[in-house]
Amino acid sequence: MALEQDKQPLSEKEDNSTQSVIQQNTDMDQPSIVAMMTTEHYNLQSGRAMTISESNGRSGLFLSTVSTALVALAFIAQISKLGTEFYVFALILLPSLFFIGLVTFERTVQVAIADITYARGINRIRHFYIEVAPQIADYFVQPYYDDETSVYGSEGATASWWPIFLTTSGMIAVIDSVIGGTLIGLLAYRFLALSLPISSLFGLFAFIALLILFLRYQWTRWGNAQRQLKTLFPRPKQ
Template structure:
């Protein structure tokens, strides 16, 4: 099997320059994805916060006003939450692809200059993203995915969708609140499961950033 670095140029300094430049570009791209995710999340949370404050004022007038305002507000917030969830998930997947490429460059540093191993960060021995993330202490579990910003948005989306269902039942039936609460809880649970499954499926089918290596099996 041919060593991956046998085809490097005869000038090792040029190779190091290329790799360090690529490393810098990848770090810059990672910063951009993190910044966009934080910005989109902040906009979404700000809209939810402002909407709940407005809902509290509407609730001080009458039940019909509260229900009408809620049935307008929560579907809009749910739509905003769904598009934010999708975009932040895309940014998160993009970030992991950059991280995989950075890890391979780190392996190049270790193999090209073994004398500097004591000064360089540890590199995962494979391109498997679970092995790369394990270097930073991330767990290899579904729960770790739920702890991400994408998982947090999924929870808030589920609450908003549950509120839509609860308000709809309350507007139709003018009796006790328990049917509305029951419907809201059921919708919340279903939405939570769907958000989580969608996120795991999207992460498992993400593109592999290297054309010259077999893709590792996705973590299920």
């Protein structure tokens, strides 16, 4: 008899083990579940703090680099009287600044996606708290639904296109577009022998084109990230 039990197929043993674990989880007392959810809430909140810290650090590094570089460029312009030395220095400096801005923009977009993902997870946990204790719903000032409108609402924003300018990555996009437009205008003025107004128009068009590309890329990345996250607890329609 014992031999027959030992010959039980491995798949059946695994199924029985899985069912046993599920039964244990089902029978778990509510305080233990609340404790686990509270721990996860803390982990998500810590993750959000880390994303904010990294975003501030990277944007601060970029802005300080741009500020220092512009001061150095002004000194070179004064010393060389806008001669060849100025153009050589500018054509080395501006592409470097543009590259730093490009990688800073990409990373701040990634960090923003992670932050909004953590925010959605926190909203889901709040919804769990309401399920456990519905009487505390009136004491919550933050949304406890995980639809896109509720998640952005917890940030004081709206799910539309214009708040993209208020984000760290949006700010980096504008500044980096200015740097790119300045570089294009400088190249047109120096190597195409165009007049200053025409070169400025080249720079302006380059600025607008770069800004559109940056913001469209950011909007697309955000949209893709939102579509990958299923809404489990949408806000009821009123």
